[in-house]
Amino acid sequence: MRLHVGCAMWTHRSWQGRFLAHPLPAHERLRAYAEWCTAVEGNTTFYATPARETVTSWAQQTGPGFRFVLKLPKVVTHDRRLTGADEELRAFLSAVEPLGPRAHALWIQLPGSFGPTDVPALARFLRGLPAAHRYAVEVRHPAFFDDPGATRTLEEALVRVDAEWIPFDTTAFFRTPPTSDAEREAWTRKPRTPLRTRALTERPIVRYLGRDDPERTVEGWQPWLDVVTGWLREGRSPTVFVHTPDNADAPDLARRFHDEVRARLPEVEPLPEPTPVGPPMLF
Template structure:
């Protein structure tokens, strides 16, 4: 039983000098982030497959129990839609191999056009990975959330290979109109889908989007607090990623979420202590 928490990235301009030292060499940024959180979304791998040396550097900067949820390249999920992807998948799996057990799941984020008719394709793709890699799938086609038959078919396909369904909860974000530039930008880009709170495996993964106001973010995650506590008591080990439109306070909010869960599940292991940020000096 373990709760991992994290953010959408491990470096952000607004964290520099406040949460993380500044300046900080690129090869040290993940190490300092890992003092705040014990998981991270691997969004960068969607745009470019890293080199093995880069993955080895990520491994060297993190403890063995740190977890990456690494997103498959867009050529696999969005351009080729999981067909004829042997070459890019081999390159990707070879590239992330140095991370070893730190790879919590391969994150299969599918485009909104990938609908119920495409589920057999998803099933074939997942079966090829099921013997060696754990997968977690994020779908954005509305039918999976509004049509019970489509949802059941997807759940059956995922359960057959012990794959998880990742919900991206934006319901709290879309409750009220945006009030900042970052919120206005997110308003046009983030998916607006019904809430889903069902776990299929013993390691559920949740992506939660709050608001730029930390108190509103905290108020919006209360349902996930209850669900996460229940999952832990059932023996599951969830991973929860906390997003806000500007992500300025995402690491502190992720720790706050972990603290609130741990207050209700005292046996939960604590997070690591952040590496201190040295005060700025003139000399």
């Protein structure tokens, strides 16, 4: 019984000397991160398809059970809106091939303007994707959350191809006004979508945004403990990504979420023990 947890990236300046050794070459930081967490969001692939050699390095730095949830390129999802981007999609699929089973899901994040009338385009796109991968979709148009008919239409399109709906839970973040520069920036950029806790597949994926105060982040994720524990008891294999506006403590928080689930369900497999990190070196 495994619960995978992770962050929005595998390296962050504030992690150096705390979670990751410092100095540490860039090509070894993913290996160090994988001692803390068992999954990572591939947000950089949204902006540019990586070289195949780069992806091969990612595979070499992680074990076969590590999970990448990789975002499809912006040109496919936002610029072309899932239509007429076959060449860019093929290039992306070829680039990520070295990950093999580590490519846990290919993540189709859609713009806020992508609404219920666009679901047929999504359904056609999903049907045309190779069966070698699993797929997960994140939507932000309010109708998918507020209109039961739109919710049902989207769910039906996803279920037909065994694709997951990724919720991005920002409800705890928007509950009270921001108190830091990072929170104020996130306040203007992050989507305000209602809470969704329904899984469609055996491998649900959750993105959760807390606050820069770790205790407020922990307070906000309490409802997810019951949800994730329930999924595990049903035989599902969830992945939970913990975000905060500054992400300074994200690896520790991800492990803390895992610990809290495991306290309720001790049969969940423990996380790896990270290598101790000493104080930052001056030279």
